Amino acid sequence: MKWKLDRAVDLHKESPYTFYLPSDYVLNQLKAGDLVKLIFMAEEPLDNGYEGERMWVEILERNGSEFRGKLMNKPHYLESLHYGDLIHFNLVHICDTQLDDPYAMDMDYYLEQKVTVSNDVLSRNEFNLMLRFEPYDDSDLGWVFFSGHEEDGFNADANNFQFISVGKMLNMDDSILAFINDTVPCAYERERETAKFVRIENYDWSIHE
Numbered sequence: 001m002k003w004k005l006d007r008a009v010d011l012h013k014e015s016p017y018t019f020y021l022p023s024d025y026v027l028n029q030l031k032a033g034d035l036v037k038l039i040f041m042a043e044e045p046l047d048n049g050y051e052g053e054r055m056w057v058e059i060l061e062r063n064g065s066e067f068r069g070k071l072m073n074k075p076h077y078l079e080s081l082h083y084g085d086l087i088h089f090n091l092v093h094i095c096d097t098q099l100d101d102p103y104a105m106d107m108d109y110y111l112e113q114k115v116t117v118s119n120d121v122l123s124r125n126e127f128n129l130m131l132r133f134e135p136y137d138d139s140d141l142g143w144v145f146f147s148g149h150e151e152d153g154f155n156a157d158a159n160n161f162q163f164i165s166v167g168k169m170l171n172m173d174d175s176i177l178a179f180i181n182d183t184v185p186c187a188y189e190r191e192r193e194t195a196k197f198v199r200i201e202n203y204d205w206s207i208h209e
Helices: 008-014 104-112 119-124 166-172 174-179
Strands: 003-005 035-042 052-063 066-071 086-090 094-097 114-118 129-132 140-146 161-165 186-190 197-199
Touching: 008 035, 008 094, 052 086, 104 161, 104 166, 114 119, 114 166, 119 140, 119 161, 140 166, 161 166, 166 174, 174 186, 174 197
Parallel strands: 114 140
Antiparallel strands: 003 035, 035 052, 035 094, 052 066, 066 086, 114 161, 129 140, 129 186, 186 197
């Protein structure tokens, strides 16, 4: 089974708040003997549905952004790869390291802090109304996101909502970071003309009682 390395840089660009990418601070420190994780992708679909494997590689040599390393895992699915194989790769392929990354705390926040979102938001990949209530616990930011197109009676069914990481919402629109920690309660809606969120000063909270 032929394989290729996935570009972690591109995956991070697609989902910057949920796909961790080592910071330049860490990448600049990498040297021979360090371990890095790469994503090995099958060039053709695998029978078991897997697209590839993430595995550790020990750096043997570095020349600027180019590396030569040794595979330190035994592949489960990619039969053409073997433990100890020599791997040539670039900085753009590295999705993790074993070095401490002080910038990883931001990613922890995006993944661990949760919000409630309507299924209609997820199906449309769009949200136009967001309300902040008192959080349930330390992991809950208290925000509830709506597309603004939900039908009557939609909100009455808890099965129409999911509890997900705030990072997934930021991947859709990270402009909300400007007020993500605003006071409770608060409400924002997207202006049709500018596509920006504005605070609703006289929102009727009684409809949620």
